[in-house]
Amino acid sequence: MEQPTKTKNAMSKRVIAIIITAIAVIAIAAGVALAVHRHHATSQLTEAKTACAQAADRLRVAQNNYNALINGDAYKSAVKITAKQVEDSKVVTTLAKDSEDEAPKMVACNVDDKTALEHNTGLIDKNTTWYETHTKTIDTDVKNVVKARDTKTLKDTQAALAKKITDAKKLYDSSNGKVKDNKTRDALKKQLDAADKLKDSKDVKKIKDAQTALDKAMKTVNNSVKAKSEADKKAAEEQARKEAEAQAAAAAQAQQQYVAPQQSYTPTYTAPQYTAPAAPQYTAPQQTTPQYTAPQQTAPKPAAPAAPSTGGNTGGGPVSGGHGCNEGNCSSTPDLGYIPR
Template sequence: MEQPTKTKNAMSKRVIAIIITAIAVIAIAAGVALAVHRHHATSQLTEAKTACAQAADRLRVAQNTYNALINGDEYKSAVKITAKQVEDSKVVTALAKDSEDEAPKMVACNVDDKTALERNTGLIDKNTTWYETHTKTIDTDVKNVVKARDTKTLKDTQAALAKKITDAKKLYDASKDKVKDNKTRDTLKKQLDAAGKLKDGKDVKKLKDAQTALDKAMKTVNDSVKAKQDADKKAAEEQARKEAEAAQAAAQAQANAQAQAQQSYTAPQQSYTPTYTAPATPQYTAPAAPQYTAPQQTAPVQPAAPSKPSTGGNSGGGPVSGGHGCGSLCTSTTDTYDR
């Protein structure tokens, strides 16, 4: 009877050993599975963090490119350009509108949850796209504005130079024989020829330099014209002064001559009466005396002569014949003598 009992106990021990072994195997398997699960979860988290970090790096590059653009000189210059400075004001409006868009908010990767990391990674990628898109858009806007400004500047500069050439030609023609130094007109002509060759050029700087050179040459000509006008005016004033002095001297000389003539004319007038009266008596009485006295010497020889004229018949005799032609003068003299 002892044999079966031993066999039964042995079987019981084997079953217990098998159960223990199975439990151990299950425990090991569970541990392994748990370890595998944990490893997989850790790996996925690591991968999510890596992906988020890579997205953040791409975002950082896009941000730097965008910031370099809007902080650059070209953009700063473009945003100052007004609608009046360009041919088409729409480009200025577009740049202003695109520049007003707000940049997205920052998203971080400093989380330990795989799902949160994946969500943030998606937001970061979206922000990167915004920066890249706006960089291209604003860069295009800036180029359009600058191009529109340069186009209008070129046309305006060409028009200004053309007008300056026209004005310079007018000045060149009008200043002929009116400048003090004709070299100034020669210089203006040279600048006119040079500007004429450049007027349709595309180099704004050269066009402006040509206009500046014309301005300088025109100023020189105008200064020379004024210098000649001043010199002519001074010469005319000097000539007028000399003529006035000569006229004044002539007038003074004439006045002096008139004064001297007046003095020499008045002096004879004071002596005219004695000069005229003194010779009048001798010129009148001197001939009468000889005519009167010559016949009076024979009067005593013929005392009867006075009675003969009353008869009217005696035409002879010296005294009577000598008296012809005397008239009343002889009679008057005879009467005086008889008395």
């Protein structure tokens, strides 16, 4: 009877040992599983952080490229170009419109959640795409504006040179024989030949230099023309002055020869004026008026009128003038009035 009891006890111990072992194995397995899970989660979080950091690095590069473009001289120069300076104003409008787009907001990787990190990484990648796209777009816009400006500048410069060449040729032809120094025309002709070779050039600087050289040569010719004109005018004025002086001298000499007799004759003509003796001849009889009243008072005497008839007047008429005197100086003879026959 003791043997079965021993067997039961042994079996019970074995079962307990198995159970304990099983529990231990389960516990170990659970611990391992938990450790594995934790390791996997940590690994995923690390990977998410790494991915976000890498995305942020790409964004930073894209931002730097974008900022370098809009802060660069090419962009700053392009945005100052107006529609009047380009051949096609649309390129200026396009650049202005693209430059107005706002940059996206910043997104960080400073989160400890895998899902949040993945979300932020997606936003960062999207922002990177915006910067990269706008960098290319604005760079193209800038190049289009600059190209349009350069094209118009070239055409305008070529047209200006062509006009300058035309003006210079006219000046060269019209100044022939009118310059003080003909070397100025030779220099102008030299610059004309050089400008003709550059009128179709694509080098704006060379075209402008040729135009500047023509301007300088034309100015020299114009100054030479002006100098000769002034010299000719001065010579003409000097010649006119000399001729006027010669004419004045000749006229003065001729006047002296003609005026001398007039000066000697003038006094002989004005001296014997008749008006001097005329006054006393008329006033003298008026002064004898009182002598006329005395004979009128003695009018009854018949012998008074017979005295003048013995002076040679044989006629019976009145004495000439009615004054009783017809010859000699009658100023002292009294006025007897009218004597009847």
